[in-house]
Amino acid sequence: MALDTLDQMATRPKARAVRESQLGLMWRRFKRHKLALVSLWIVTGFYLVALLAEFIAPLDPSAYNPRYTYAPPQGIHFVSTDADGRWNFGPYVYGYKTEIDPVALRRTFVIDEETKIPVQLFVESKPYMLAGVIPMSVKLFGVTEPRAPLYVLGADRLGRDLLSRLIHGTRISLSIGLAGVTLSLFFGIIIGGFSGYYGGWFDSAVMRVIEFIRSMPTIPLWLGLAAAMPKDWSALQTYFAITLILSLIGWTELARVVRGRFLSLRTEDFVTAAQLDGASDWRIITRHMVPSFMSHIIAAATLAVPGMILAETALSFLGLGLQAPIVSWGTLLQDAQNIRTLATAPWLLVPGICVVIVILSLNFFGDGLRDAADPHGR
Amino acid sequence: MSTLLSVENLSKHYTVKSGLFAPMRQLDALTDINLTVEAGETLAIVGESGCGKTTLGRCIINAQPSSGGRVVYHPKAGGDVELTALNKRQIKPWRQDIRMIFQDPMSSLNPNMRVFDIVAEPLRIHKVCKGRELEDRVVSTLAKVGIPADAVGRYPHAFSGGQRQRIGIARALVLDPKLVIADEAVSALDVSIQAQVLNLLEDLKAEFGLTYIFISHDLGVVNYIADRVVVMYLGHVVENAPTEMLFERPRHPYAEVLLEALPIADPTRRKGRKTEVRGEIPYLGNRPVGCPFHTRCKYAQDRCRTEKPALRPINGTAQEAACHFAETLELKGAYEDAPVTGTYA
Numbered sequence: 001m002a003l004d005t006l007d008q009m010a011t012r013p014k015a016r017a018v019r020e021s022q023l024g025l026m027w028r029r030f031k032r033h034k035l036a037l038v039s040l041w042i043v044t045g046f047y048l049v050a051l052l053a054e055f056i057a058p059l060d061p062s063a064y065n066p067r068y069t070y071a072p073p074q075g076i077h078f079v080s081t082d083a084d085g086r087w088n089f090g091p092y093v094y095g096y097k098t099e100i101d102p103v104a105l106r107r108t109f110v111i112d113e114e115t116k117i118p119v120q121l122f123v124e125s126k127p128y129m130l131a132g133v134i135p136m137s138v139k140l141f142g143v144t145e146p147r148a149p150l151y152v153l154g155a156d157r158l159g160r161d162l163l164s165r166l167i168h169g170t171r172i173s174l175s176i177g178l179a180g181v182t183l184s185l186f187f188g189i190i191i192g193g194f195s196g197y198y199g200g201w202f203d204s205a206v207m208r209v210i211e212f213i214r215s216m217p218t219i220p221l222w223l224g225l226a227a228a229m230p231k232d233w234s235a236l237q238t239y240f241a242i243t244l245i246l247s248l249i250g251w252t253e254l255a256r257v258v259r260g261r262f263l264s265l266r267t268e269d270f271v272t273a274a275q276l277d278g279a280s281d282w283r284i285i286t287r288h289m290v291p292s293f294m295s296h297i298i299a300a301a302t303l304a305v306p307g308m309i310l311a312e313t314a315l316s317f318l319g320l321g322l323q324a325p326i327v328s329w330g331t332l333l334q335d336a337q338n339i340r341t342l343a344t345a346p347w348l349l350v351p352g353i354c355v356v357i358v359i360l361s362l363n364f365f366g367d368g369l370r371d372a373a374d375p376h377g378r
Numbered sequence: 379m380s381t382l383l384s385v386e387n388l389s390k391h392y393t394v395k396s397g398l399f400a401p402m403r404q405l406d407a408l409t410d411i412n413l414t415v416e417a418g419e420t421l422a423i424v425g426e427s428g429c430g431k432t433t434l435g436r437c438i439i440n441a442q443p444s445s446g447g448r449v450v451y452h453p454k455a456g457g458d459v460e461l462t463a464l465n466k467r468q469i470k471p472w473r474q475d476i477r478m479i480f481q482d483p484m485s486s487l488n489p490n491m492r493v494f495d496i497v498a499e500p501l502r503i504h505k506v507c508k509g510r511e512l513e514d515r516v517v518s519t520l521a522k523v524g525i526p527a528d529a530v531g532r533y534p535h536a537f538s539g540g541q542r543q544r545i546g547i548a549r550a551l552v553l554d555p556k557l558v559i560a561d562e563a564v565s566a567l568d569v570s571i572q573a574q575v576l577n578l579l580e581d582l583k584a585e586f587g588l589t590y591i592f593i594s595h596d597l598g599v600v601n602y603i604a605d606r607v608v609v610m611y612l613g614h615v616v617e618n619a620p621t622e623m624l625f626e627r628p629r630h631p632y633a634e635v636l637l638e639a640l641p642i643a644d645p646t647r648r649k650g651r652k653t654e655v656r657g658e659i660p661y662l663g664n665r666p667v668g669c670p671f672h673t674r675c676k677y678a679q680d681r682c683r684t685e686k687p688a689l690r691p692i693n694g695t696a697q698e699a700a701c702h703f704a705e706t707l708e709l710k711g712a713y714e715d716a717p718v719t720g721t722y723a
Contacts, residue, residue, distance in 0.1 A: 269486035273549070276441055276478050277500045278470040291490040 026295055029372040036368020039361035046358055050171040054128050057164035058142045058150055061327050065149075065159035070345045071096055071109045073154040073162075076119060091119040091141075096149055117148045154347035156335055165327050166351055172328040173309055174358070176243055180308040181254075181301050183247040188254030189297070195255065196262025197285060203259070210252040218249055222311065226320040235326045242321050246311050250304055257300045261293035295373035303366035306359040313355055329355050381452055382417040382557055382589050383438070383476075388447035388462075390430075390437055390613075405662040407433045409613045411447070412689065415557065417454075420583070420590040422604035422621070424597060424636065428659055430613040431593045435561050437462075438591070439478055440469055451476065454556070474504055477550035481562035483542035487534040493520070493545055494530040500553050519552045520545070522585075523578060540571035544578065551582060559591045564599060576603055597640050597712070601625055609633045612660065612670040615689055619697035625712045629692050629699035631675045634709040669701070677707055 031037060049056055074093040081087055095115030099108050123142040130136050143150050153163040195206040225245045229238065265271055266289075274288045309329075315321030316330025317337075324331060332351040336342055342349065390408040395401075407430045415421050423431045437444040440461050451459045451472060459472060480486035487496055497516045501507060507515060517527050523544040534542055543563065550558055560579070564572040576599065583590060594600050600607055600621070607624050609617040609632065617630040628634045657674045660666055666673050672682040681702055689700040701707070 269480045269482055270488040272441060273478070273480060273486055273546075274488075274499070276439060276473060277503050278473040279499070279503050283503070288488055288491075292488065 023295075026372045030368050033368040033371060035364045036371075039364035039368070042357065042361040043365055046170060046354075046361075047174055049167055050174045051131060052140075053167050053171045054130050055136065055138075056140045057161075057167040058139055058152070059161040059164040061160065061165040061168040062325070063160065065155075068096070068109065068149055068151065068155050068159040069157060071149065071151045071155040071159065072111065072345075073347050074111065074149075074151055076152055080116060092116045093119055093143075093150060093152070117143050117145060117150070119150070120144055153350055154345065156345070156348060157341070162332075162347060162350060165332060166329075166354065169327040169329045169332050169351060170354065172239070172322065172326060173312060173330070173355075176239065176246070176312045176328070177305040177309040179240075179243045180246040180250055180312075181304050183243060184250035184254050184304065184308075185297070185301050187247065187251035189258050191251070192255035192258030193262055193285065196259035197266060197281070197289075199263070199266075206255070206259075210255060213249060213252050218311070219314070221249070222246075222315055223318070223320055226315055235323075238322060239326065242312060242315065246308050250308060253304060254297070254300060258293075258297065261296060262289065265289050265292060296370070299366055299370035299373050302362060302369055305366075306362040309355070309362075310359060380417050380454075381414050383415040383452065384450050385411050385413050385434075385438065386448045386450065387412060388434070388437060388444055388449060390433055390442075390444050406613050406665065407662065408437065408444070411613075411615055413608055413615060413618060415589060415591060417556075417589055418587065419605040420592055420603055422592045422594060422600040422607045423610060424594055424600055424607060425610035426595060426636075426659060428662075429610045431595075431610050432561055433613075434610070435478070435559050435591065435593050439476055439559055440464070441478075451557075470504075474500075474506075474553045475556045477553060477555040477558050479543075479546055479550050479558060479560040479563045482566050483539050483546055484566075486546050487542055489534055492531055492533055493525065493537075496534070496545065497530075497548050497552050500549060504553065506553065516552065519548045522551070522582065523548045539567055540574060543567060543571075543575055547575075547578065547582070551586065551588075554586070555588070557589045557591065559593070561593045562595070563592070565594065565596060572599065579603065597636060601712075609636065612665065613662070614670050614700065616671065616701070617697075617699045618689065619699070623695065623697045627711045628709045629697055629704040629707075630671075630701045631677050631707065631709065632671050633699075637712040638710065640712055677703060679703075 076091050076093060078091050079087055079089060080092060093116075095112045095117055096109045097112040097115075099110055100106070101108060119141055120143070121141050122138050123144055125137055125139045125142065127135060127137040151161055151163075153161075153166065156162055156165070191206055195203040222245055225248070226242070229241050233241065271284060271288055274284045279288075312321055312328065313330040313333065316328050317333050319334060321330055322328050329351045332348075333355075336348040336352070388408055388411040389406065392405045392407060393402050394405055395403070411434060413421075423434060425431050433442075436442045438449050438461075440449070444462055447462070449461045451461050453459065453475065461469060461472060461476075464472070487493075491499070494513075494516055497520060498512055501512055501515065506512075517530060520530055521527060525541065525545060525548065529537075534545070537545065543566075547563075563579070564575050567575060579590070580603065582588060590603075592600065592604055604621050606618070606620050608615055609624070609628075609630060611632045617624065617628065617633045619629070624633060625637065628637055656676070660670075660673055666683075667686075668684050669675070669678070669682040669687050672678040675682065679702075685702070687700045687702045689698050690704075691698050692704050
């Protein structure tokens with residue numbers, strides 16, 4: 001009889017509503033936090049862009065064109081009026097014309113509203129590999145006319161398309177945040193877990209080490225470590241080295257969070273009950289303790305991602321993080337370092353706006369997660 | 379009746395350091411505890427908070443290591459087992475025989491596990507059974523404590539305090555134990571629910587032939603459920619007596635004070651204010667010399683301040699007390715002016 005009931009429960013969809021899991025409850029609480037929900041969509045959007053960078057970016061990020069150095073942003077327009085005053089719908093961009101500054105005799109580009117270059121979705125392009133695995137030859141959007149300029153967000157010093165570079169930079173900057181946090185989480189959970197579960201002298205020693213690491217000023221430490229990296233390392237090696245350097249500090253925070261959860265859970269009655277059941281330490285940790293603080297860890301990790309992204313941006317901006325052929329938000333902002341460039345090409349600051357949006361969204365998202373994960377919260 | 383468990387000279391002390399350079403201090407949570415638990419009885423351990431009753435329970439079940447003495451389990455099949463001498467792996471098989479019920483039903487059930495898995499966990503750990511057999515056993519144990527089969531897929535938060543406590547009882551009983559230690563098992567519950575859980579415990583005891591060690595601070599509950607009562611004060615057993623004898627005429631002044639503190643539900647029989655026990659329970663690290671209770675005892679004499687009384691049988695009866703004047707003191711029981719029997723019946 002008992003079995004029948006269990007089987008029925010497994011198949012009966014109605015029973016689902018009653019048996020709401022911890023995650024289900026968390027998602028319901030999270031949804032009430034509107035700002036966090038919006039942030040979740042923004043963050044998801046950015047990561048989608050990072051994942052599909054080659055497909056979304058209209059041009060090759062390293063293709064330069066000296067004819068269009070510092071070309072201003074074209075923007076994309078959707079409604080045009082033709083000679084008869086009728087409206088036409090369909091995206092297009094304006095072309096450029098060159099003007100010579102009569103005083104400085106400098107060539108500048110201005111938007112030429114006479115020429116309209118139509119923009120099309122899913123245009124054919126040179127074959128490429130999406131994320132390095134899927135062969136494709138279609139871009140999300142682009143121009144079909146050969147040699148027509150497409151600089152939606154403007155061009156940089158070498159006439160490279162800022163939008164395409166920004167999209168590729170998003171991939172590097174966002175993934176370095178995730179990779180750094182993953183690495184930190186790995187160290188944090190293992191070290192913090194040992195520390196919190198067994199306590200004693202190991203715990204004290206680990207805590208003192210963490211305090212020592214956290215008392216060091218981070219920027220000089222990173223500078224020193226980054227400067228110690230061999231110059232002949234490949235782009236990939238540098239990328240992982242930077243990740244490692246960033247998580248060298250990052251793990252301390254997560255280890256503390258994990259340790260704290262272990263300490264408070266260790267005295268919970270249900271953990272004692274499992275011990276008295278004769279469960280092994282491994283079973284207690286994996287079956288009883290980790291599931292009850294996983295949501296907290298995810299929230300803490302989410303809140304650690306923006307720190308990583310900012311740190312990478314700062315290092316690269318100072319020229320000590322990722323180096324030139326790699327495109328990241330930090331290396332893009334390097335172009336915006338001097339005031340004259342900024343005065344003539346303010347659009348080079350757009351990567352900074354992306355940093356602000358992503359950092360804020362990740363913070364709001366992390367806050368929402370943390371509130372949702374807290375069973376005592378309202 | 380045969381002895382199921384005996385505690386011999388059990389002691390537990392903690393060393394504490396109040397500051398970086400302060401000397402180590404020793405706190406004696408339990409001093410020389412001697413008691414036996416007979417098969418089939420309900421032994422209550424009472425005392426105010428901080429007297430060591432929970433520590434005693436935890437030391438018996440080896441949830442924390444004791445500092446001295448022995449706890450010996452006498453299984454029916456024969457062959458004594460010294461629980462305090464076993465390591466984690468060696469004690470595992472005996473964990474099936476000795477189970478615990480926890481005080482707080484809110485924190486003793488893992489909030490991330492379904493009720494079915496909570497109750498099935500001990501069976502899985504001890505590899506008692508699996509598959510259909512396991513499901514049947516879990517569901518029937520839950521049915522015995524009144525949790526219907528269609529609720530076993532829910533999480534603990536979907537249940538009330540009384541229901542959760544009954545799930546905790548099911549978890550303790552699913553392994554078919556011999557001895558169950560109930561640490562304040564009903565004190566977190568409403569009075570009406572307390573009665574329900576107490577009656578359930580009584581029924582289950584009869585059905586499975588259980589033995590209980592019932593740790594409580596509520597003498598009303600103890601009077602209802604216990605066959606014998608051990609009164610603890612400051613880590614010592616000060617009185618050990620059959621429930622009726624203790625309530626009729628306590629032999630230790632501390633037991634008298636505890637009984638006097640019992641609330642009387644009838645206003646007409648209330649006689650003014652109750653006499654309070656003087657002073658505070660002394661700090662464990664700074665325990666008085668002589669009788670541990672002499673600082674607060676209204677009958678204390680010089681001898682009590684220097685000489686520590688031993689626990690001894692009074693007038694050859696089953697009642698034991700640790701007081702120099704146990705035979706001569708005329709101590710008030712609870713029955714004469716406030717019959718407490720039947721409160722929960």
